[in-house]
Amino acid sequence: MSTVERTEVAYEVGRLGVRLNSTDGPRQVLREISFDVAAGEIVGIVGRSGVGKTTLLRVLGGLLAPSSGTVILGDQAVHGPPADVVVVFQDYDNALLPWRTVERNVALGLESTLPRRERRARVEWALRLVGLEGRGGEYPRRLSGGMAQRVQIARALAVRPTVLLMDEPFGALDALTKSALQDVLLNIHGETRTTIVFITHDLDEAIYLSDRVLVLAGAPGTITEALPTGLPRPRDQLATRELPGYLRVRHQLGEALRADHG
Numbered sequence: 511m512s513t514v515e516r517t518e519v520a521y522e523v524g525r526l527g528v529r530l531n532s533t534d535g536p537r538q539v540l541r542e543i544s545f546d547v548a549a550g551e552i553v554g555i556v557g558r559s560g561v562g563k564t565t566l567l568r569v570l571g572g573l574l575a576p577s578s579g580t581v582i583l584g585d586q587a588v589h590g591p592p593a594d595v596v597v598v599f600q601d602y603d604n605a606l607l608p609w610r611t612v613e614r615n616v617a618l619g620l621e622s623t624l625p626r627r628e629r630r631a632r633v634e635w636a637l638r639l640v641g642l643e644g645r646g647g648e649y650p651r652r653l654s655g656g657m658a659q660r661v662q663i664a665r666a667l668a669v670r671p672t673v674l675l676m677d678e679p680f681g682a683l684d685a686l687t688k689s690a691l692q693d694v695l696l697n698i699h700g701e702t703r704t705t706i707v708f709i710t711h712d713l714d715e716a717i718y719l720s721d722r723v724l725v726l727a728g729a730p731g732t733i734t735e736a737l738p739t740g741l742p743r744p745r746d747q748l749a750t751r752e753l754p755g756y757l758r759v760r761h762q763l764g765e766a767l768r769a770d771h772g
C-alpha cells in the first residue's frame with residue numbers, strides 16, 4: 511500500500527499570456543505559461559535578458575494584470591497584490607528609505623498592523639534571520655550592498671509572507687557575498703518554510719537554491735523546461751555543486767538556454 515502525499519499548492523498558473531504596449535504597438539511578451547508551485551517549494555526561473563522574467567514575477571505579485579489566463583494563489587484568484595505575498599526587487603540601492611534606520615525600514619510593512627511591542631520583537635526576529643542582529647540603529651547609507659540587500663530581505667520576512675518573490679536578489683553582489691546570502695536564504699527557508707519564487711541570470715544559483723528550475727524561453731516567452739533538481743538538503747556550497755545530479759541539471763539547463771540563443 512502506498513501513502514499518497516498531498517502537496518498543498520501555493521500558486522497555480524494557467525495558460526497565462528501578457529501583451530504590453532511597445533512603441534510599435536501591442537506586443538505579446540508571454541504566452542501559454544502554465545505551472546504550479548507547491549507550498550514551501552523553492553522555484554528558480556532562468557532565461558535570457560528580455561524574455562519576460564520580471565514581467566512574469568510582476569504578474570505573480572499582482573502588480574500587473576495578465577491579458578489572458580489565470581493566477582491562483584492558495585484558493586483565490588490574484589487580482590492586485592495579495593497581502594501574504596512580498597516582492598523583493600533587484601534594485602536594493604533604491605529599495606530602502608535613507609532617512610529611516612535599518613530597524614524602521616524593516617518595520618515599514620508592520621506599522622499599521624502590529625502594536626509597538628510586537629513590532630519590535632518581529633523586527634528583531636527578522637534581523638536575526640538575516641544575520642543583522644544589533645545593527646537596527648544604523649542608517650542605510652552606511653551599509654554595504656550585501657547588508658542593504660539583507661535589510662530588504664528582512665523587511666520582506668518581517669510581514670511573515672506565505673510567498674516570497676525575488677527578482678535577481680543577489681545579481682549585483684560579489685561572488686563571496688552572493689554565496690553567503692544564498693546560504694542565509696536557505697537557512698531562512700529551513701526555519702520558515704516560506705514558498706520562494708526567484709529569478710536569476712545565474713544557472714548555478716538557480717540549481718543550488720531550488721527544488722525546481724523553470725526555463726523561460728522563446729519570443730513570446732514561455733516555459734520550455736521544468737527541471738526538478740533532486741538535490742539533498744541541507745546544501746553545501748562545495749559538495750552540492752560537485753554532485754553528479756547537480757552537473758546533470760547544469761548541463762540540461764545550459765542546453766535549453768543555448769537552444770534559445772541559437
Ligand SMILES: Nc1ncnc2c1ncn2[C@@H]1O[C@H](COP(=O)(O)OP(=O)(O)OP(=O)(O)O)[C@@H](O)[C@H]1O
Pocket residue numbers: 530531532539557558559560561562563564565566
Ligand atoms: N511596462 C512595460 N511596457 C512595455 N514593454 C515592457 C514593459 N516592461 C517590460 N517590457 C518589455 O517586455 C519584455 C520583457 O521584459 P522583462 O523586463 O520582463 O524581461 P526580463 O526577462 O526580466 O529581462 P532582464 O533579464 O534583462 O531583466 C521586454 O521586451 C521589455 O522591453
Ligand SMILES: [Mg+2]
Pocket residue numbers: 563564565
Ligand atoms: Mg528582469
